[in-house]
Amino acid sequence: MKATVHKEAVRVRSGTIALVGNPNSGKTTFFNALTGSNQHVGNWPGVTVEKKVGSFTYEGERYRVVDLPGTYSLGAFSEDEVVARQFVLTGDADVIIDVVDASNIERNLYLATQLLEMGKKVVIALNMVDEAARRKIKLDPEGLSKKLGVPVIPTVAARGRGIDDVIKAAIGLIKQDVVVENPVRYPKTVQHHIDEVATTLEGTDLPYPIRWAALKVVEGDEEIINMVGKYCAASGLQDFAQRYNGSHTGESFELDIIDARYNFAHRVTEGAVQRPKEEVVTFTDKVDKIVTHKYLGIPIFAAIMLVVFQLTFEVGEEILGEFAVDIVEWLGDMAATFLAYISAPGWFISFMTEGVFNGVGAVVEFVPLILVLYLLLGFLEDSGYMARAAYVWDDLMRRLGLQGKAFISLIIGFGCNVPGIMSARTLDNRKDRMITTLINPFMSCGAKIPIYSVFIAAFFPRHGGLLLFAIYALGIVIGLIMAKVFNKTLFKGESSHFIMELPPYRMPTVRNVFRNMWDNVYGFLQRAGTTIFMVITLLWVLAVLPVSAEPYSQASILGRIGAFIAPLFRPAGFGTWQESVALFAGIPAKEAVVGTLGMLYAGQYVEEGTLLVNALKLHFTPLTALAYMVMTLLYTPCIATLSTVAKETNSIKWPVFMALYTFAIGWGLAVVVFQVGSLLGFS
Ligand SMILES: Nc1nc2c(ncn2[C@@H]2O[C@H](COP(=O)(O)OP(=O)(O)OP(=O)(O)O)[C@@H](O)[C@H]2O)c(=O)[nH]1
């Protein structure tokens, strides 16, 4: 009787269940618990931006479950909300589970009301009842159920409580033939119009319920009006579209209809939801007084990030990092001994030791850093602090022509620019989306950590955390400056005034935090095993050919290519062919910068056992190292990021623009660092 995922063969799919609800109500948590998936959960609105599909079996039958982005209503605004609306509209779902946040039930019921208007089969999962109880909110699920006319079942998705009951009710509804009556009462004039339109539509073969379509026409929903117009034209009702073009009577029925929904929701909760006379002052309220303080907010954000980087560096690099280096070295030695023992050909030994172990190995050594950083960032994300970060930056972001919510996309970019850019979908106007997308690459992603780390270890070992922090901060500053520039040039106009809702702080679940960390570590290892391995292999071949040339020398093919581009970087202080090649190798995947340096610089010194860190000291100075770090922070993002931009903007123009303008900025700033540094007498 349990609703879990079974591996054994199951019967054909018996129905589709859609998870719908306001942002941050726990839909993905519900989805994960139900399907055993590991989709991203976070304590802020807008985590899910695409629909995700999974399945589970119940009593031997298989059901499809669709997790949708959160939405406050079925009027469509941002792109992620359109995804949810589209899925609900097209009628693919046999039953909808509306995941409702029990402590915000009045507002959440607005969406539920709209689902009922559509005549959908709905089960309400009254989620987070644990939190409602903590806030002394008394709920009467049965009373709610009676008034709404649909099952209302209390759940705590985070603990898996109540999920089975919800599923049982949902499947019960799939199997039943029920007609859902629209329970909302509209003012007489509105109802009159609805009836009139509905009568007209009777003869068409609309793909939607007629009464609902009529309601949307009277409400002035443009998409539905257009759609209905098309069907009417096909059925000979030519003048329909013109007549019902939103403002056919000059009155605004939209507000009346919205009012009617709220009235209904209010009537439903009356008596069934009791809030304490005095709002309980929660932990969240107390913390937020300080954390979101007008003047303290940003310094606190900076302090938290500084602690994160300090810990990352100290725990990740200095404690765990040693192990990783030892393991990679040990594996390298073992492999070399083994290859010598089986008398492997010389070129293969050279490829394995110089290419794979010095190149790919140099990258893998940074796994502990990535691990610690994402453990900490995951903790911040799942606790609810992310939403506060967006809130405290809102004012500043607005002055730069963006909304605070955009800051979340930027923070996600710290992990990887790909999801960072995708989360720009939650912004509800194109201008904000485009600017957020274009500046996202300046948010230093996890793949760049190995680069900073080797340089820090070589030149600034005593200020690791601080320097890492400074690099990230520089990225943010450049990003914000560019936001202003774009706002004044390419994308003029007002930002949306939507202010992000602050969820209560929640104790992060171990599962979510670890899943977040593992996603990042896995992605990192996967790239090391695929893209980086391929890049290194290709470069290795080019570095040892032609046979007549000294391997890894400027006479090799790679050396000649590098020497050709090197002069470009001389003004920035790092113009050797190896360093130039490494920068370009970083375009497929950023870790390859370190991999390439590892192969080209450390590779030659293998006999003397010189590590990359030591090799770097021979080729860079602290100043040129700094310029190189600035360049890698800002220059052209990786291919995966560029192709995401292509997909999201549906054009090739924007990724090309991004690749070039970021390169120019990276180069420009690296030159400034080196030239100004030299003038000031640094070396
Ligand atoms: N206390 C409590 N927390 C919960 C419960 N269900 C989910 N959460 C937490 O609520 C937060 C939001 O959960 P998600 O599953 O990401 O919410 P969502 O509805 O998918 O959010 P979006 O994708 O942004 O619309 C996470 O921090 C969860 O751990 C619950 O029943 N009780």
Ligand SMILES: [Mg+2]
């Ligand atoms: Mg979600």
